[in-house]
Structures are given as C-alpha cells and as structure tokens.
Amino acid sequence: MLVVMDAGHGGYDAGAVNGDRKEKDDNLRMTMAIGRTLQSCGVDVLYTRETDIFIPLIDRSIISNNAGADLFVSIHRNSNVNPAANGFEVHVYTNPSMKSIELANNIIREVGTVGVQTVRGVQQSNFSVLRNTVAPAVLVEANFISNAEDNLLFDTYFSDLVENISAGILDTLGVSCGDIGIGGGGGGTVGGGPNVDTIRNIQRTLNNNYGTGLVVDGLWGPASRRALIRGLQVELNKYGAGLIVDGLWGPRTKSAVRNLRRGDRGNLVYLLQVALYIKGYRTALDGIFGEDTERVVKEFQRSRGLSVDGIAGPATFEKAFN
Numbered sequence: 001m002l003v004v005m006d007a008g009h010g011g012y013d014a015g016a017v018n019g020d021r022k023e024k025d026d027n028l029r030m031t032m033a034i035g036r037t038l039q040s041c042g043v044d045v046l047y048t049r050e051t052d053i054f055i056p057l058i059d060r061s062i063i064s065n066n067a068g069a070d071l072f073v074s075i076h077r078n079s080n081v082n083p084a085a086n087g088f089e090v091h092v093y094t095n096p097s098m099k100s101i102e103l104a105n106n107i108i109r110e111v112g113t114v115g116v117q118t119v120r121g122v123q124q125s126n127f128s129v130l131r132n133t134v135a136p137a138v139l140v141e142a143n144f145i146s147n148a149e150d151n152l153l154f155d156t157y158f159s160d161l162v163e164n165i166s167a168g169i170l171d172t173l174g175v176s177c178g179d180i181g182i183g184g185g186g187g188g189t190v191g192g193g194p195n196v197d198t199i200r201n202i203q204r205t206l207n208n209n210y211g212t213g214l215v216v217d218g219l220w221g222p223a224s225r226r227a228l229i230r231g232l233q234v235e236l237n238k239y240g241a242g243l244i245v246d247g248l249w250g251p252r253t254k255s256a257v258r259n260l261r262r263g264d265r266g267n268l269v270y271l272l273q274v275a276l277y278i279k280g281y282r283t284a285l286d287g288i289f290g291e292d293t294e295r296v297v298k299e300f301q302r303s304r305g306l307s308v309d310g311i312a313g314p315a316t317f318e319k320a321f322n
C-alpha cells in the first residue's frame with residue numbers, strides 16, 4: 001500500500017504567513033510526521049517534497065499518478081483575513097470518489113476535537129491536487145495559521161493531530177496499528193504528544209502547589225505556560241534566588257537555574273518533566289530524574305542543538321521553558 005504525502009507550498013511559495021510563521025514549514029513538519037507514523041505501521045509513503053523546495057501543483061499529482069498511489073493526502077494550514085476564523089477541515093474534489101469521501105470522513109472522525117477549536121467538517125473544492133490526482137485524494141487544512149489560538153493548538157496538540165490524521169488514513173487503508181488514534185482521544189504512544197487528562201493533572205498540581213488558579217481545562221495555553229514558570233521561580237527561590245514570581249522567563253530566572261541530573265528528585269525535576277512533556281517528549285511526570293528522564297533530556301538537547309550531556313542546566317531549561 002502506498003500513500004503519497006503532499007506538504008503544501010514550499011520554496012518561494014510560503015503559503016499563508018503570520019508574522020515569522022510560514023505555512024510551508026508547518027505543512028512540511030506535519031506531513032513528515034504523518035508519513036513516519038504511517039511507515040511505522042508498515043505503509044509505504046512517497047513524499048512530493050521532503051525539503052523546502054517549490055513543486056508545481058500539477059507535478060504533485062503526476063508524482064502520485066506515476067507511482068500508482070492508493071491514497072493522496074495534502075497537508076495545509078488554513079488562513080483568513082478575519083483573525084477570528086478558526087478550525088479544522090478536510091477538502092475533497094467537487095466530484096469526489098466514494099473513497100476520498102471515506103478518507104475525509106475518517107480523518108474528521110479520528111481527529112475529533114483534540115487540538116481543534118471548531119470542527120468544520122468535509123468540504124468540496126476544485127483544488128488542482130484534488131482534480132488532477134487519480135488516487136482518492138484529500139486536502140487537510142489543519143487549523144488557521146491566521147488565528148493565534150489555532151496556532152497554539154497546532155503546536156500543543158501536534159502529536160495528537162499527527163496521530164489522529166494518521167489513524168484516519170490507516171482506517172481507510174484497513175490497516176490496524178497498535179495504539180494509534182483510538183477514539184480520536186490522543187494518548188497513543190506514537191509521537192508522544194500531550195493528552196488532555198495529563199494536562200488537567202498538571203494544571204491541578206500547579207494550582208495546588210503554587211496557587212496559580214488555572215482553569216483545569218486540559219488545554220495548554222499561555223496561562224498554563226506562565227503558571228509553570230511561576231512554579232519554577234518559587235522553587236528556585238527556595239534556594240535563595242530572590243526572583244520575582246511573575247511567570248515570565250528572563251535572564252534572572254535563567255541564571256538562577258540549578259543543574260538537574262540523574263538521581264535528583266523533587267519539584268524542580270517535576271517541573272522540568274512537565275516542560276519536556278509539553279514539548280512532545282514523553283516521560284514519567286514523577287519528579288524522579290531517573291534513566292528515563294535522562295534519556296528524554298538527552299533527546300531534547302540533541303533536538304535543540306545543545307551539548308548532549310543529560311544534565312539539565314540553564315541552557316536546557318531555557319529551551320524547555322521559554
């Protein structure tokens with residue numbers, strides 16, 4: 001079975017842009033993550049692009065048609081001049097095949113409301129990649145790049161979105177694959193993104209320990225991020241750091257960070273584990289810096305271009321908390 005994964009735009013075609021954020025980059029990141037998930041489930045994947053290059057629309061269909069793909073999935077971010085517009089939708093052609101409708105419905109169902117403000121459902125569109133591709137084809141608009149909350153959801157629930165879109169594709173292929181996308185509720189093992197119940201627990205813990213007054217809604221937003229940094233500042237002050245507990249990351253907080261390493265335990269370790277978890281690194285949130293946490297810290301340091309020593313100091317904290 002072969003799925004063609006198509007990252008929208010690329011090269012000089014940035015797609016929609018919001019500040020420094022370019023649609024082409026989000027598209028590629030999500031496309032590659034879905035592709036890797038499908039491959040881990042034994043499905044062959046062909047990418048129309050794997051780097052930041054321009055590919056004409058018609059060539060994307062030709063790549064799929066020449067390869068005899070079973071399904072074609074194009075990944076985009078939506079955009080609107082009205083910054084309030086938000087949500088997740090999947091497009092099929094104006095004269096869609098039954099299989100493409102099935103694929104679109106499966107993706108919408110699996111994704112559900114995890115990482116999604118508004119379920120906009122399946123829409124029919126006369127897009128080139130839908131019109132010219134022989135295989136059943138859909139175009140996913142994964143949240144609006146023009147909406148701040150949608151971007152936050154895209155980042156926070158990235159792994160859940162990847163996993164659940166992948167589950168919709170696998171459903172359509174009739175491939176069952178482990179824990180992926182069960183019930184659209186996240187919490188699978190591939191990708192390791194935040195899950196709503198875990199975030200609720202974190203919010204509760206922050207409220208209990210630091211009086212942060214978060215709404216326990218399972219949604220990791222700016223208030224939760226700030227509460228996490230407040231917690232860090234409170235903990236560092238126990239060592240005489242004398243920080244203002246304002247929940248804002250700055251050079252004073254950074255320089256007050258204490259090195260955490262294997263064998264350490266306590267609230268600082270917990271807060272580090274939470275910060276890494278939110279960044280998509282799955283680790284126990286138990287306040288114990290064991291083998292597992294050390295491995296995750298190393299993985300994180302590698303991904304952020306830090307020296308990979310497994311000791312979490314100011315530089316690692318800055319990447320994890322800021």
Ligand SMILES: [Zn+2]
Pocket residue numbers: 008009015016023076077
């Ligand atoms: Zn686009």
